[in-house]
Amino acid sequence: MLKWPEKVTIKEVGPRDGLQNEAKEVPFEDKVAWIDLLSETGLSYIEFSSFVHPKWIPQLKDAGKVASSIKRKQGVTYAALVPNRKGLEAAINTHVDEVSVFMSASETHNRKNINKSIQETYPVLEEVVKEAKLEGKTVRGYVSTVFGCPYEGDISPDHVVHVSERLLDMGIDELSLGDTIGVANPGQVDQALTDWKHQLPFDKIAMHFHNTRGMALANVLVSLQHNITTFDASLGGLGGCPYAKGASGNLSTDDLVHMLHQMGIETGIDEEKLKEAARYIQRVLDKPLPSHQMQMMNKERV
Amino acid sequence: MLKWPEKVTIKEVGPRDGLQNEAKEVPFEDKVAWIDLLSETGLSYIEFSSFVHPKWIPQLKDAGKVASSIKRKQGVTYAALVPNRKGLEAAINTHVDEVSVFMSASETHNRKNINKSIQETYPVLEEVVKEAKLEGKTVRGYVSTVFGCPYEGDISPDHVVHVSERLLDMGIDELSLGDTIGVANPGQVDQALTDWKHQLPFDKIAMHFHNTRGMALANVLVSLQHNITTFDASLGGLGGCPYAKGASGNLSTDDLVHMLHQMGIETGIDEEKLKEAARYIQRVLDKPLPSHQMQMMNKERV
Numbered sequence A, B: 001m002l003k004w005p006e007k008v009t010i011k012e013v014g015p016r017d018g019l020q021n022e023a024k025e026v027p028f029e030d031k032v033a034w035i036d037l038l039s040e041t042g043l044s045y046i047e048f049s050s051f052v053h054p055k056w057i058p059q060l061k062d063a064g065k066v067a068s069s070i071k072r073k074q075g076v077t078y079a080a081l082v083p084n085r086k087g088l089e090a091a092i093n094t095h096v097d098e099v100s101v102f103m104s105a106s107e108t109h110n111r112k113n114i115n116k117s118i119q120e121t122y123p124v125l126e127e128v129v130k131e132a133k134l135e136g137k138t139v140r141g142y143v144s145t146v147f148g149c150p151y152e153g154d155i156s157p158d159h160v161v162h163v164s165e166r167l168l169d170m171g172i173d174e175l176s177l178g179d180t181i182g183v184a185n186p187g188q189v190d191q192a193l194t195d196w197k198h199q200l201p202f203d204k205i206a207m208h209f210h211n212t213r214g215m216a217l218a219n220v221l222v223s224l225q226h227n228i229t230t231f232d233a234s235l236g237g238l239g240g241c242p243y244a245k246g247a248s249g250n251l252s253t254d255d256l257v258h259m260l261h262q263m264g265i266e267t268g269i270d271e272e273k274l275k276e277a278a279r280y281i282q283r284v285l286d287k288p289l290p291s292h293q294m295q296m297m298n299k300e301r302v
Helices: A014-021 A028-039 A063-069 A085-093 A107-114 A118-134 A157-170 A186-196 A216-225 A253-262 A271-285 A292-300 B014-021 B028-039 B063-069 B085-093 B107-114 B118-134 B157-170 B186-196 B216-225 B253-262 B271-285 B292-301
Strands: A009-012 A045-050 A077-081 A098-104 A138-144 A174-178 A205-208 A230-233 B009-012 B045-050 B077-081 B098-104 B138-144 B174-178 B205-208 B230-233
Touching: A009 A253, A014 A028, A014 A045, A028 A045, A028 A063, A028 A271, A045 A063, A063 A077, A063 A085, A077 A138, A085 A118, A098 A107, A098 A118, A098 A157, A107 A118, A118 A138, A118 A157, A138 A157, A157 A174, A157 A186, A174 A230, A186 A216, A186 B253, A205 A216, A216 A253, A216 B216, A230 A253, A253 A271, A253 A292, A253 B186, A271 A292, B009 B253, B014 B028, B014 B045, B028 B045, B028 B063, B028 B271, B045 B063, B063 B077, B063 B085, B077 B138, B085 B118, B098 B107, B098 B118, B098 B157, B107 B118, B118 B138, B118 B157, B138 B157, B157 B174, B157 B186, B174 B230, B186 B216, B205 B216, B216 B253, B230 B253, B253 B271, B253 B292, B271 B292
Parallel strands: A009 A045, A009 A230, A045 A077, A077 A098, A098 A138, A138 A174, A174 A205, A205 A230, B009 B045, B009 B230, B045 B077, B077 B098, B098 B138, B138 B174, B174 B205, B205 B230
Antiparallel strands: none
């Protein structure tokens, strides 16, 4: 028989990674009410917004107001993305438990996304990580396009190790490795995790899969077999794919939790409360969410 | 590193299992043209129709006409479903290479679907298998609801073995084990295949997964690790789920082939020609097909 971990931690990125890729802006009050519903599901981690300039992501321009309005549930880490020192200051002036920094494993994607080369990005993030640590915050580092880039194609696992080590050396507490465009296949994930096993600290690694080609749960399964126990997901599959408008994007929290529970793997999350939160944001966005769990629920109601 | 087979056989069930679950009837000429496109993809097996009474499945009432009108491609097995002796005779009067018989592992599902108890079904199928063999046809046996039934819930792996052995004893050449309602999870598939390994001949087994809850490719992955090398699939995810109208049904041939090829597993199928065939039937049905490959293609065209 195959082996997988008994417990898995799911990090909800819907309010940030999900909403920033939705065309419709969610009203502030709905956002807060939705995050409060998420806090009641048993999730231990919610990335609630991003302190980037509203020019880039207008959907999340109310990050500070959201931070000070949500009900804090004990045991839940409330995190926000920060692109630079200015974002970090804004985040710290509110109430965040953890901040996330981000960069890309692909030179071209990094330039298009952050407007800097990878080399130029390191000192910026280093400063943010250092400052955040001084303020007593934990820090998460996102590395995107680790399995492939829309501009460069394949990304070598060795290169991902190089970028990851730089971030770990800065003192980040967790590394989230992202298949930003959903190209990873189970064979590639198996190969990469086999390579990374002796190079990266697996207890500090989260995998961040997108379901663009339907392989996200299969990739999770391979990761579980390599003893990865932390996964990012977005409720209802919220967010879509920024590189193929309308196609599936983020792995759905509800589909992931359902599979794990069916496999007897604990997550601490209540599936019914998760559905309640998904129904809420679906109503606000006024469009059917793409997760299989939501598809099934929506069809029952027809 | 994980291990999987180097080659996989995919059996296309779209023209039968797909179309029988579509509300819209596909015109005869389009059906033939579509099957002819499928024959050019490199698929080695196409279940092209079903010889059941048109009262039950009007969408496939032209089975005989289709059988005599499609272009036979060398190396492709053209198969049709037959429910009983009458169906078999109709099939043999046309041109079929293989016939499929079917029953359910669930007593209630079998009664609702075939209007007979499991015990009453055996002699009917036995007669069909015997007659088909006398006519020189190979025979495939479908067992449905092997991982769960919409009426009875869980189905025990031992019970599946019992039903399967009866069919194998009749002389069927291949057994297709179906997760008819798409409830199977990777843990359950792992457990069942571990149990079945010493009880059933794996070289005669095909797995037939539905993607209702998004787990089909993950279940394929587990099956590959148990050295299962034959899978049923339906192009574009055609067919939907008969128990949750509009939700995902059959595993998509195009998503499956894409994953396998990306993993370096051979199928003999040309992905571009598969897409061409999918676009054709999508145009005829006049609605977007649900596979991820088709979703991505449709979005690019918007």
